[in-house]
Amino acid sequence: MSVFYVPAVNLIGRGVINEFGSHVKELGFKKALVVTDHFIASSDILPKVTKTLEAEGISYVVFEDVDPNPSVKNVEDGVAVLKEHQCDFIVSVGGGSPQDAASCISIIATNGGRPQDYEGVHKSEKKGLPVVAINTTAGTSAEITINYVITDEERKVKMVMVDKNSLALMSVNDPELMLSKPAALTAATGMDALTHAIEALVTPGAYGVTKKLSIGAIELIKEYLPRAVANGQDIEAREAMVNAIFLGGMAFNNAGLGYVHSMAHQLGAVYHLPHGVCCAMLLPIIEKENAKRVPAAFRDVAKALGLQTEGKSDEECAAYAIQEIETLSETVGIPKKLTELDIKEEEFDFEYLSKNALIDACAPGNPFMPTLEETIAFYKELF
Numbered sequence: 001m002s003v004f005y006v007p008a009v010n011l012i013g014r015g016v017i018n019e020f021g022s023h024v025k026e027l028g029f030k031k032a033l034v035v036t037d038h039f040i041a042s043s044d045i046l047p048k049v050t051k052t053l054e055a056e057g058i059s060y061v062v063f064e065d066v067d068p069n070p071s072v073k074n075v076e077d078g079v080a081v082l083k084e085h086q087c088d089f090i091v092s093v094g095g096g097s098p099q100d101a102a103s104c105i106s107i108i109a110t111n112g113g114r115p116q117d118y119e120g121v122h123k124s125e126k127k128g129l130p131v132v133a134i135n136t137t138a139g140t141s142a143e144i145t146i147n148y149v150i151t152d153e154e155r156k157v158k159m160v161m162v163d164k165n166s167l168a169l170m171s172v173n174d175p176e177l178m179l180s181k182p183a184a185l186t187a188a189t190g191m192d193a194l195t196h197a198i199e200a201l202v203t204p205g206a207y208g209v210t211k212k213l214s215i216g217a218i219e220l221i222k223e224y225l226p227r228a229v230a231n232g233q234d235i236e237a238r239e240a241m242v243n244a245i246f247l248g249g250m251a252f253n254n255a256g257l258g259y260v261h262s263m264a265h266q267l268g269a270v271y272h273l274p275h276g277v278c279c280a281m282l283l284p285i286i287e288k289e290n291a292k293r294v295p296a297a298f299r300d301v302a303k304a305l306g307l308q309t310e311g312k313s314d315e316e317c318a319a320y321a322i323q324e325i326e327t328l329s330e331t332v333g334i335p336k337k338l339t340e341l342d343i344k345e346e347e348f349d350f351e352y353l354s355k356n357a358l359i360d361a362c363a364p365g366n367p368f369m370p371t372l373e374e375t376i377a378f379y380k381e382l383f
C-alpha cells in the first residue's frame with residue numbers, strides 16, 4: 001500500500017494570485033500570519049498577496065524575518081508574532097525558506113515545544129495550524145510537501161522534518177509571480193527540481209504513480225529550464241516550470257529523496273550556499289554511484305531526458321543520463337567546483353559534513369547507503 005499526500009486545494013496557473021483570497025474566505029479563516037522574507041516583502045509580490053486578502057476582508061499581520069536558510073530563531077520569532085496577534089491561519093509567501101519556516105511555525109502553534117522536538121519522521125501529534133502556501137520560485141516544491149528543513153545554528157546542522165501534519169491546506173502556484181526572478185536563482189531552483197524528480201525516480205520508494213510524475217517533471221525541466229534562465233519573462237517557460245515542480249513535488253513527497261539531498265543539506269548548513277546549487281553540483285556524482293547499483297532505474301531517467309532507449313543497455317542509458325545532467329547544469333551556469341564559490345579544500349571539514357550526511361533523514365531513500373569514507377570521497381570530487 002502506498003499513501004499519497006498532496007494539499008487539499010491547489011491553485012495553478014497565470015493570475016491565480018488574484019483569486020486565492022476567495023478560496024480562503026470560503027474556508028472561514030479570519031486573520032493571517034503572513035510569513036515571508038525581506039526580499040519578497042520589499043518586492044511587488046507581497047502587495048499582490050495582501051491586496052487579495054484585503055479584498056475579501058481578511059485581516060493579516062506580516063512576519064518578514066525569515067532568513068535564506070530558516071533558523072530556529074526565525075521560527076520562534078514567528079510563533080511569538082502569531083500568538084501576539086491571535087492569527088487563525090498562516091499564509092506563507094516565498095520559495096523554500098518562508099515555506100519551511102511556516103511549516104514549523106504551524107506545527108509549534110498547535111503542538112507547542114521547540115523546532116528541535118520535531119526533527120525526524122512524523123514527530124508531531126496534532127495537525128498544524130492551516131497554511132496557505134504561495135510559491136514564488138519554481139524549485140523547492142515546499143508548498144506541497146510534508147518535508148521541511150530548519151537550521152539549528154548552535155549545532156550547525158540542517159534538521160530535516162518529515163511530518164504529514166505539516167502539509168499545507170492550500171498551495172498557490174502562479175507563474176506570473178516568477179517573471180522577475182533572477183537567472184541564477186531560476187537556475188538553482190530549477191536544478192533543485194530536477195534533483196527531486198531524479199532522486200524520486202531512482203529511489204526504491206518509487207511506485208507507479210510517482211514514477212510517471214517524475215518522468216513528466218524531468219521532460220519539462222529539460223525543455224524549459226534553459227529557456228526560463230535565458231529569458232525570465234518567457235511566461236510559457238515559467239508556466240512549464242511551475243507544472244514541472246508540481247509534478248516533481250508530488251513525486252518526491254510520496255516516493256522520497258536520496259543522498260544528493262543528504263549531502264546538499266550539510267553544505268547549506270555550514271556554508272549557507274543556495275540549496276539548488278548544492279544539489280546540482282552533487283547530482284552527477286551521486287547518480288554515477290547509484291547507476292552502478294541500480295542501472296535499470298536510469299532507463300526512465302534517460303528516456304525523460306530525450307534518449308531513444310530502445311536497443312540500449314541500462315549502462316548506456318545511465319551514462320547518457322549523467323552526461324545530460326552535467327550538460328544542463330553547465331548550460332544554466334551552475335559552478336562545478338566549490339573553489340569557484342571561494343571554499344577552500346584545506347578548510348573543508350570533510351568528516352563533520354560526511355557524518356551528518358549519513359544521519360540525514362533523506363539518506364535511507366537512496367538506492368544504496370554509502371560509508372563514511374565514500375561520503376568523504378564524494379565531497380572531495382567537489383574540489
Ligand SMILES: [Fe+2]
Binds near residue numbers: 196
Ligand atoms: Fe531540494
